[in-house]
Amino acid sequence: xxxxxxxxxxxxxxxxxxxxxxxxxxxxxxxxxxxxxxxxxxxxxxxxxxxxxxxxxxxxxxxxxxxxxxxxxxxxxxxxxxxxxxxxxxxxxxxxxxxxxxxxxxxxxxxxxxxxxxxxxxxxxxxxxxxxxxxxxxxxxxxxxxxxxxxxxxxxxxxxxxxxxxxxxxxxxxxxxxxxxxxxxxxxxxxxxxxxxxxxxxxxxxxxxxxxxxxxxxxxxxxxxxxxxxxxxxxxxxxxxxxxxxxxxxxxxxxxxxxxxxxxxxxxxxxxxxxxxxxxxxxxxxxxxxxxxxxxxxxxxxxxxxxxxxxxxxxxxxxxxxxxxxxxxxxxxxxxxxxxxxxxxxxxxxxxxxxxxxxxxxxxxxxxxxxxxxxxxxxxxxxxxxxxxxxxxxxxxxxxxxxxxxxxxxxxxxxxxxxxxxxxxx
Numbered sequence: 001x002x003x004x005x006x007x008x009x010x011x012x013x014x015x016x017x018x019x020x021x022x023x024x025x026x027x028x029x030x031x032x033x034x035x036x037x038x039x040x041x042x043x044x045x046x047x048x049x050x051x052x053x054x055x056x057x058x059x060x061x062x063x064x065x066x067x068x069x070x071x072x073x074x075x076x077x078x079x080x081x082x083x084x085x086x087x088x089x090x091x092x093x094x095x096x097x098x099x100x101x102x103x104x105x106x107x108x109x110x111x112x113x114x115x116x117x118x119x120x121x122x123x124x125x126x127x128x129x130x131x132x133x134x135x136x137x138x139x140x141x142x143x144x145x146x147x148x149x150x151x152x153x154x155x156x157x158x159x160x161x162x163x164x165x166x167x168x169x170x171x172x173x174x175x176x177x178x179x180x181x182x183x184x185x186x187x188x189x190x191x192x193x194x195x196x197x198x199x200x201x202x203x204x205x206x207x208x209x210x211x212x213x214x215x216x217x218x219x220x221x222x223x224x225x226x227x228x229x230x231x232x233x234x235x236x237x238x239x240x241x242x243x244x245x246x247x248x249x250x251x252x253x254x255x256x257x258x259x260x261x262x263x264x265x266x267x268x269x270x271x272x273x274x275x276x277x278x279x280x281x282x283x284x285x286x287x288x289x290x291x292x293x294x295x296x297x298x299x300x301x302x303x304x305x306x307x308x309x310x311x312x313x314x315x316x317x318x319x320x321x322x323x324x325x326x327x328x329x330x331x332x333x334x335x336x337x338x339x340x341x342x343x344x345x346x347x348x349x350x351x352x353x354x355x356x357x358x359x360x361x362x363x364x365x366x367x368x369x370x371x372x373x374x375x376x377x378x379x380x381x382x383x384x385x386x387x388x389x390x391x392x393x394x395x396x397x398x399x400x401x402x403x404x405x406x407x408x409x410x411x412x413x414x415x416x417x418x419x420x421x422x423x424x425x426x
Contacts, residue, residue, distance in 0.1 A: 074224035074232075075274035075419055076217060078389040079267035079382040080158035082151060083123035083373055090120050092128070093258045100132075106251050113251070114258035118346045118367070122261030122374035124241040131241045137302035140242045144180025148237050148264075152186065153194055155266045156235060163231075163268035167194050170268070171230040172201035172223050176212035176378045177237045178296075179303070186237070207407070209294060210342050212236065213265075213381035214404025214412030218282040220269040221414060232269040238262060238377040243303045252307035259345065261374030265382035275421035276389075277400065281329050282414035285321035287314060290409040311409070312347035318411045319355035322403065325413050337398035338418070339363055340384045342405045343370040365391075378404070396420040 094111055101107050124131055125147045134140075160167065173187045173196065185204035190196065203219060205212050213236055220232035240260035245253065269279070293308035319333075326333035334357040343349055343366035353360045365384040369376070373383065381404050388394070398418040405411050 073278040073280060073416075074221050074228075075270045075276045075278050076220075076385070076416065077159070077163035077268045077270060077274045077276040079265050079386045080155050080162060081263065081265045081379065081383045081386050082155045083261070083263045083376070084125045084147075084151075086124045086127050088122050088124060088128050090115070090258075093119075093122075096128070096132075097254060097258065100246075101249065101254065104249060104254075106254075110251050110254035113255045116346065117255075117259050117374075118371055119259060119261075119374045120371050124262050125239050126241065131244055132246065134244075134246055134301065137300065140302055141180055144239055144242055145182055145186075147239060148177075148180065148182075148186055149189060149193075151264055152190070152235060152237055152266075155264045156190070156194065156233065159233070159266035159268055163270055163274055165231055165268050165270070167196045169231050170196055170200055170233045171227065172203060172220070173233045173235065174203045174205065174216045174219050175235045175237070176205045176208070176216045178206055178209045178212065178377060179237075179239045179243055181206070186235075190235075208378070208410065208412070209406035210344060210375070210377045210380065211404040211406025211408065211410045211412050212378035213342065214402060214414065215284070215410075216378070217269070217279070217381070217402060217404075218284070218412055218414055221279040221282050224269055224271040224279075228271050230271045232271075234265075234267045234269065234382070236263075236265045236377075236379040236382055238264070238379050240375075240377060243305055245301065245304050247301075248304055252309065253305065256305050256307055259375050261376050263373055263376035263379040263383065265376075265379040265386070267382055267385070273421070275393075275419060277385075277402070277416040278419045279414055279416045281325065281416075282412075283321070283325045284413070285318065285411045287317050287409040290314070291407070293409055294407040312345060313351070314405070314409050315348055315351035315355055318405065318409070319352065321411055322356065322401065322413055326401065326415065329415050331399060331415065333401060334358055336400050338388060338394055338400035339366075340381060340388060340400065340402045341366050342380045342403065343367060343384070344375055344380075344405060346370070348405065378406075380404075393420065394418045 093114060097111060173190065175185055175187045185202060187202040187204055191200055205215060208215050216234040220234055223232050224230050239262045241262050244257065293311050295306050297304040297306055323333045339362045341352060341363060349363045349367055353363060365387040368387055369380050369383045381402060396418060401415055403411055403413045
């Protein structure tokens with residue numbers, strides 16, 4: 001069914017508002033509070049909803065009490081996820097490590113760490129025999145581009161179908177990937193190939209690694225907060241196997257060889273309507289002086305992934321940031337209904353359970369992604385969310401937390417409520 005095109009957000013000329021027949025600029029209808037991105041004093045730039053600029057630090061719940069009924073919030077809809085057809089099991093990974101590194105002095109430690117990841121299967125874009133060869137960075141990057149163009153459009157189309165949107169309904173594409181490089185970004189090719197409007201904004205994010213999934217959700221939230229009639233599309237494309245470096249023999253590198261997998265995910269954020277998570281607040285936190293803990297060493301052979309042994313313990317300093325975000329919203333991070341977080345490894349999930357004082361079962365979606373797909377970088381958060389949808393979602397207005405963790409060390413966090421759409425309203 002063809003739906004009316006929303007007003008062109010911030011574009012030259014005027015469009016037809018999706019809820020009225022008059023030509024108008026994109027703004028909330030009468031009686032609905034304008035949504036703004038505000039920086040509360042001492043709040044480090046959290047995003048919230050407000051009817052008036054606050055002059056002091058108040059909880060978001062207090063701000064909500066000033067908002068009129070009918071305030072519309074952006075909704076993160078069901079993601080679409082795809083993983084490549086080539087599969088490598090834990091047993092095969094361990095056997096490869098034994099065969100290729102039989103003289104490595106720390107091989108027993110590496111094998112134990114790989115086993116402890118809990119990753120049972122991973123999916124990769126090439127057969128393992130091809131993955132283990134290194135034809136050079138140029139050839140690998142060409143393969144990244146070819147595989148992205150071959151695989152991403154179908155994932156996007158399914159995500160749009162889930163959100164009941166057309167390509168012409170999308171006002172911004174946020175594309176996140178840290179495993180290949182293109183300029184112009186894949187977003188330009190997608191706009192031409194899939195008939196997105198030529199005025200669609202493009203926001204490619206390449207350097208946030210695994211945190212980029214959370215960052216993409218937050219940037220989509222910010223955009224739809226600034227333009228309430230807009231719709232955003234999030235795309236995460238990660239081919240971690242193309243970053244395999246046979247000459248990297250540190251324990252961290254050997255562990256990474258058994259942890260990361262390939263995957264593509266996409267999801268729409270609707271400014272109005274939709275079923276999913278109504279996004280209410282977001283924030284970012286950087287652990288000071290940790291920028292070298294997760295990083296790329298870029299050489300002629302490509303991206304060499306460096307992982308510090310202190311990374312698994314980062315949830316202890318990050319958990320307070322999650323508590324702070326929730327408390328500023330009038331919520332308790334230990335008492336929410338659902339948790340969708342990046343599963344960098346089992347220690348991450350175990351420590352989150354400990355420091356947030358949350359039952360480990362709450363992280364079952366993230367752990368399932370880790371077990372079945374491995375760490376698929378920025379796509380993890382979207383796949384974990386997809387699993388929540390597949391379970392049937394949760395109760396209407398249930399409260400939840402989403403978070404991505406990655407280089408920096410950075411946490412990208414958001415809070416929202418489950419919205420069952422028309423079913424919940426009835």
